[in-house]
Amino acid sequence: MADETEDVELNEQERTRGGAVMMRHPVASFFHLFFRVLAIVAYLLCDWISKNFASCFVLIITLLSFDFWSVKNVTGRLLVGLRWWNQIDEDGRSLWVFEAKKFVQTSRGNNTGTEVEERIFWLGLIICPLIWTVFFFTCLFSLKIKWLYLIVASISLQAANLYGFLRCKAVGQDGRPPDSRSFTGRHLLQRPDLIFGIL
Template sequence: MKYSPFADEPVADTSIPVSPAQGGINGDQQQQPIEGGGKRHPVALVFHFLFKSIAIGFYILGGIFNIGFVLSFIIITLCSAFDFWTVKNVTGRLLVGLRWWNEIKDDGSNQWFFESVQNKSQINQRESFLFWVATLVTPGLWALFCLFSVFRLKLVWLIVNVVCIALSGANLVGYIKCAKDARKKVKGMAQSYIVGTIVNQAINKV
């Protein structure tokens, strides 16, 4: 699985042991093996797209059929908030084996926390691809809608656009950082294994 990293930042990270019999990041849903490797989570995949689609669809249809701004704002904002929570706490864990959160310290600085599944073979590559496509495209679409609002002088809709960009963009940034952190941990484990093997061989030859 390939990820696009952001810039390095100090983080506090943890790892999650994998056990099919456990809940949490690996066992929240009934899993079915399919072509593409790993286990599939069809319900999680549906919900990964559901709230995004409702928010974007209602935004487009609201402009076509002149639905009132207040009603549109409420529905779109609620769907975007539901999507943020679902992606951050459910679909990311099940579809790509990643989880992130951010805490603000007493001094006002941010601290990122990341968790990643250890056994990548349990991640279905097709679902992982769809997860990243939706996570990347969604903030891009809202940014495009933001430009349309400016060009058409419908500045009041910028409020909706900015809220949706902030919510979807937060998940994008969080998961890219989390994916980068997971790659670092895998690389570190591989280096430790190689060094340990070399040291053991040297000791055995003495």
């Protein structure tokens, strides 16, 4: 009887390692990368696809807008349990809210992503703005000025999500919201575990 219990436990562990629970939210993981990678590919192939700058601009900004919305509203919540938003209070002031879900382990596990999905989330969130930054310097040195507008808009959308989720991660680790006036690059330098813990 004890052997049967051990076999069941071992089979459960093998199934978890074997891939059945590797990806708890495969669709969310796919769409976390889909729009941002498609925008980069569209940017790289834009000269071959169309000579019309306006159509390329609209296509890429549309893809990055879909990416911004899906990451902020769907994949951040499902894969890492983080969310952020803006709300207007009674006085008309704009308030930014950053939340980190408190993880409670139940018999079924938690409903956020696995470790693999968490890595996909953070790597996609960090690497893509770096790629757009490389594009920025490439355009700057090759004097393709009209493309700089597109690249600056792309960096802005992706950097906003990265900043928001880093703020959320800081809330989750401290257990209290950070002071909005003091959260700058200096705060990140004081807390290198925020970035290095991601990778």
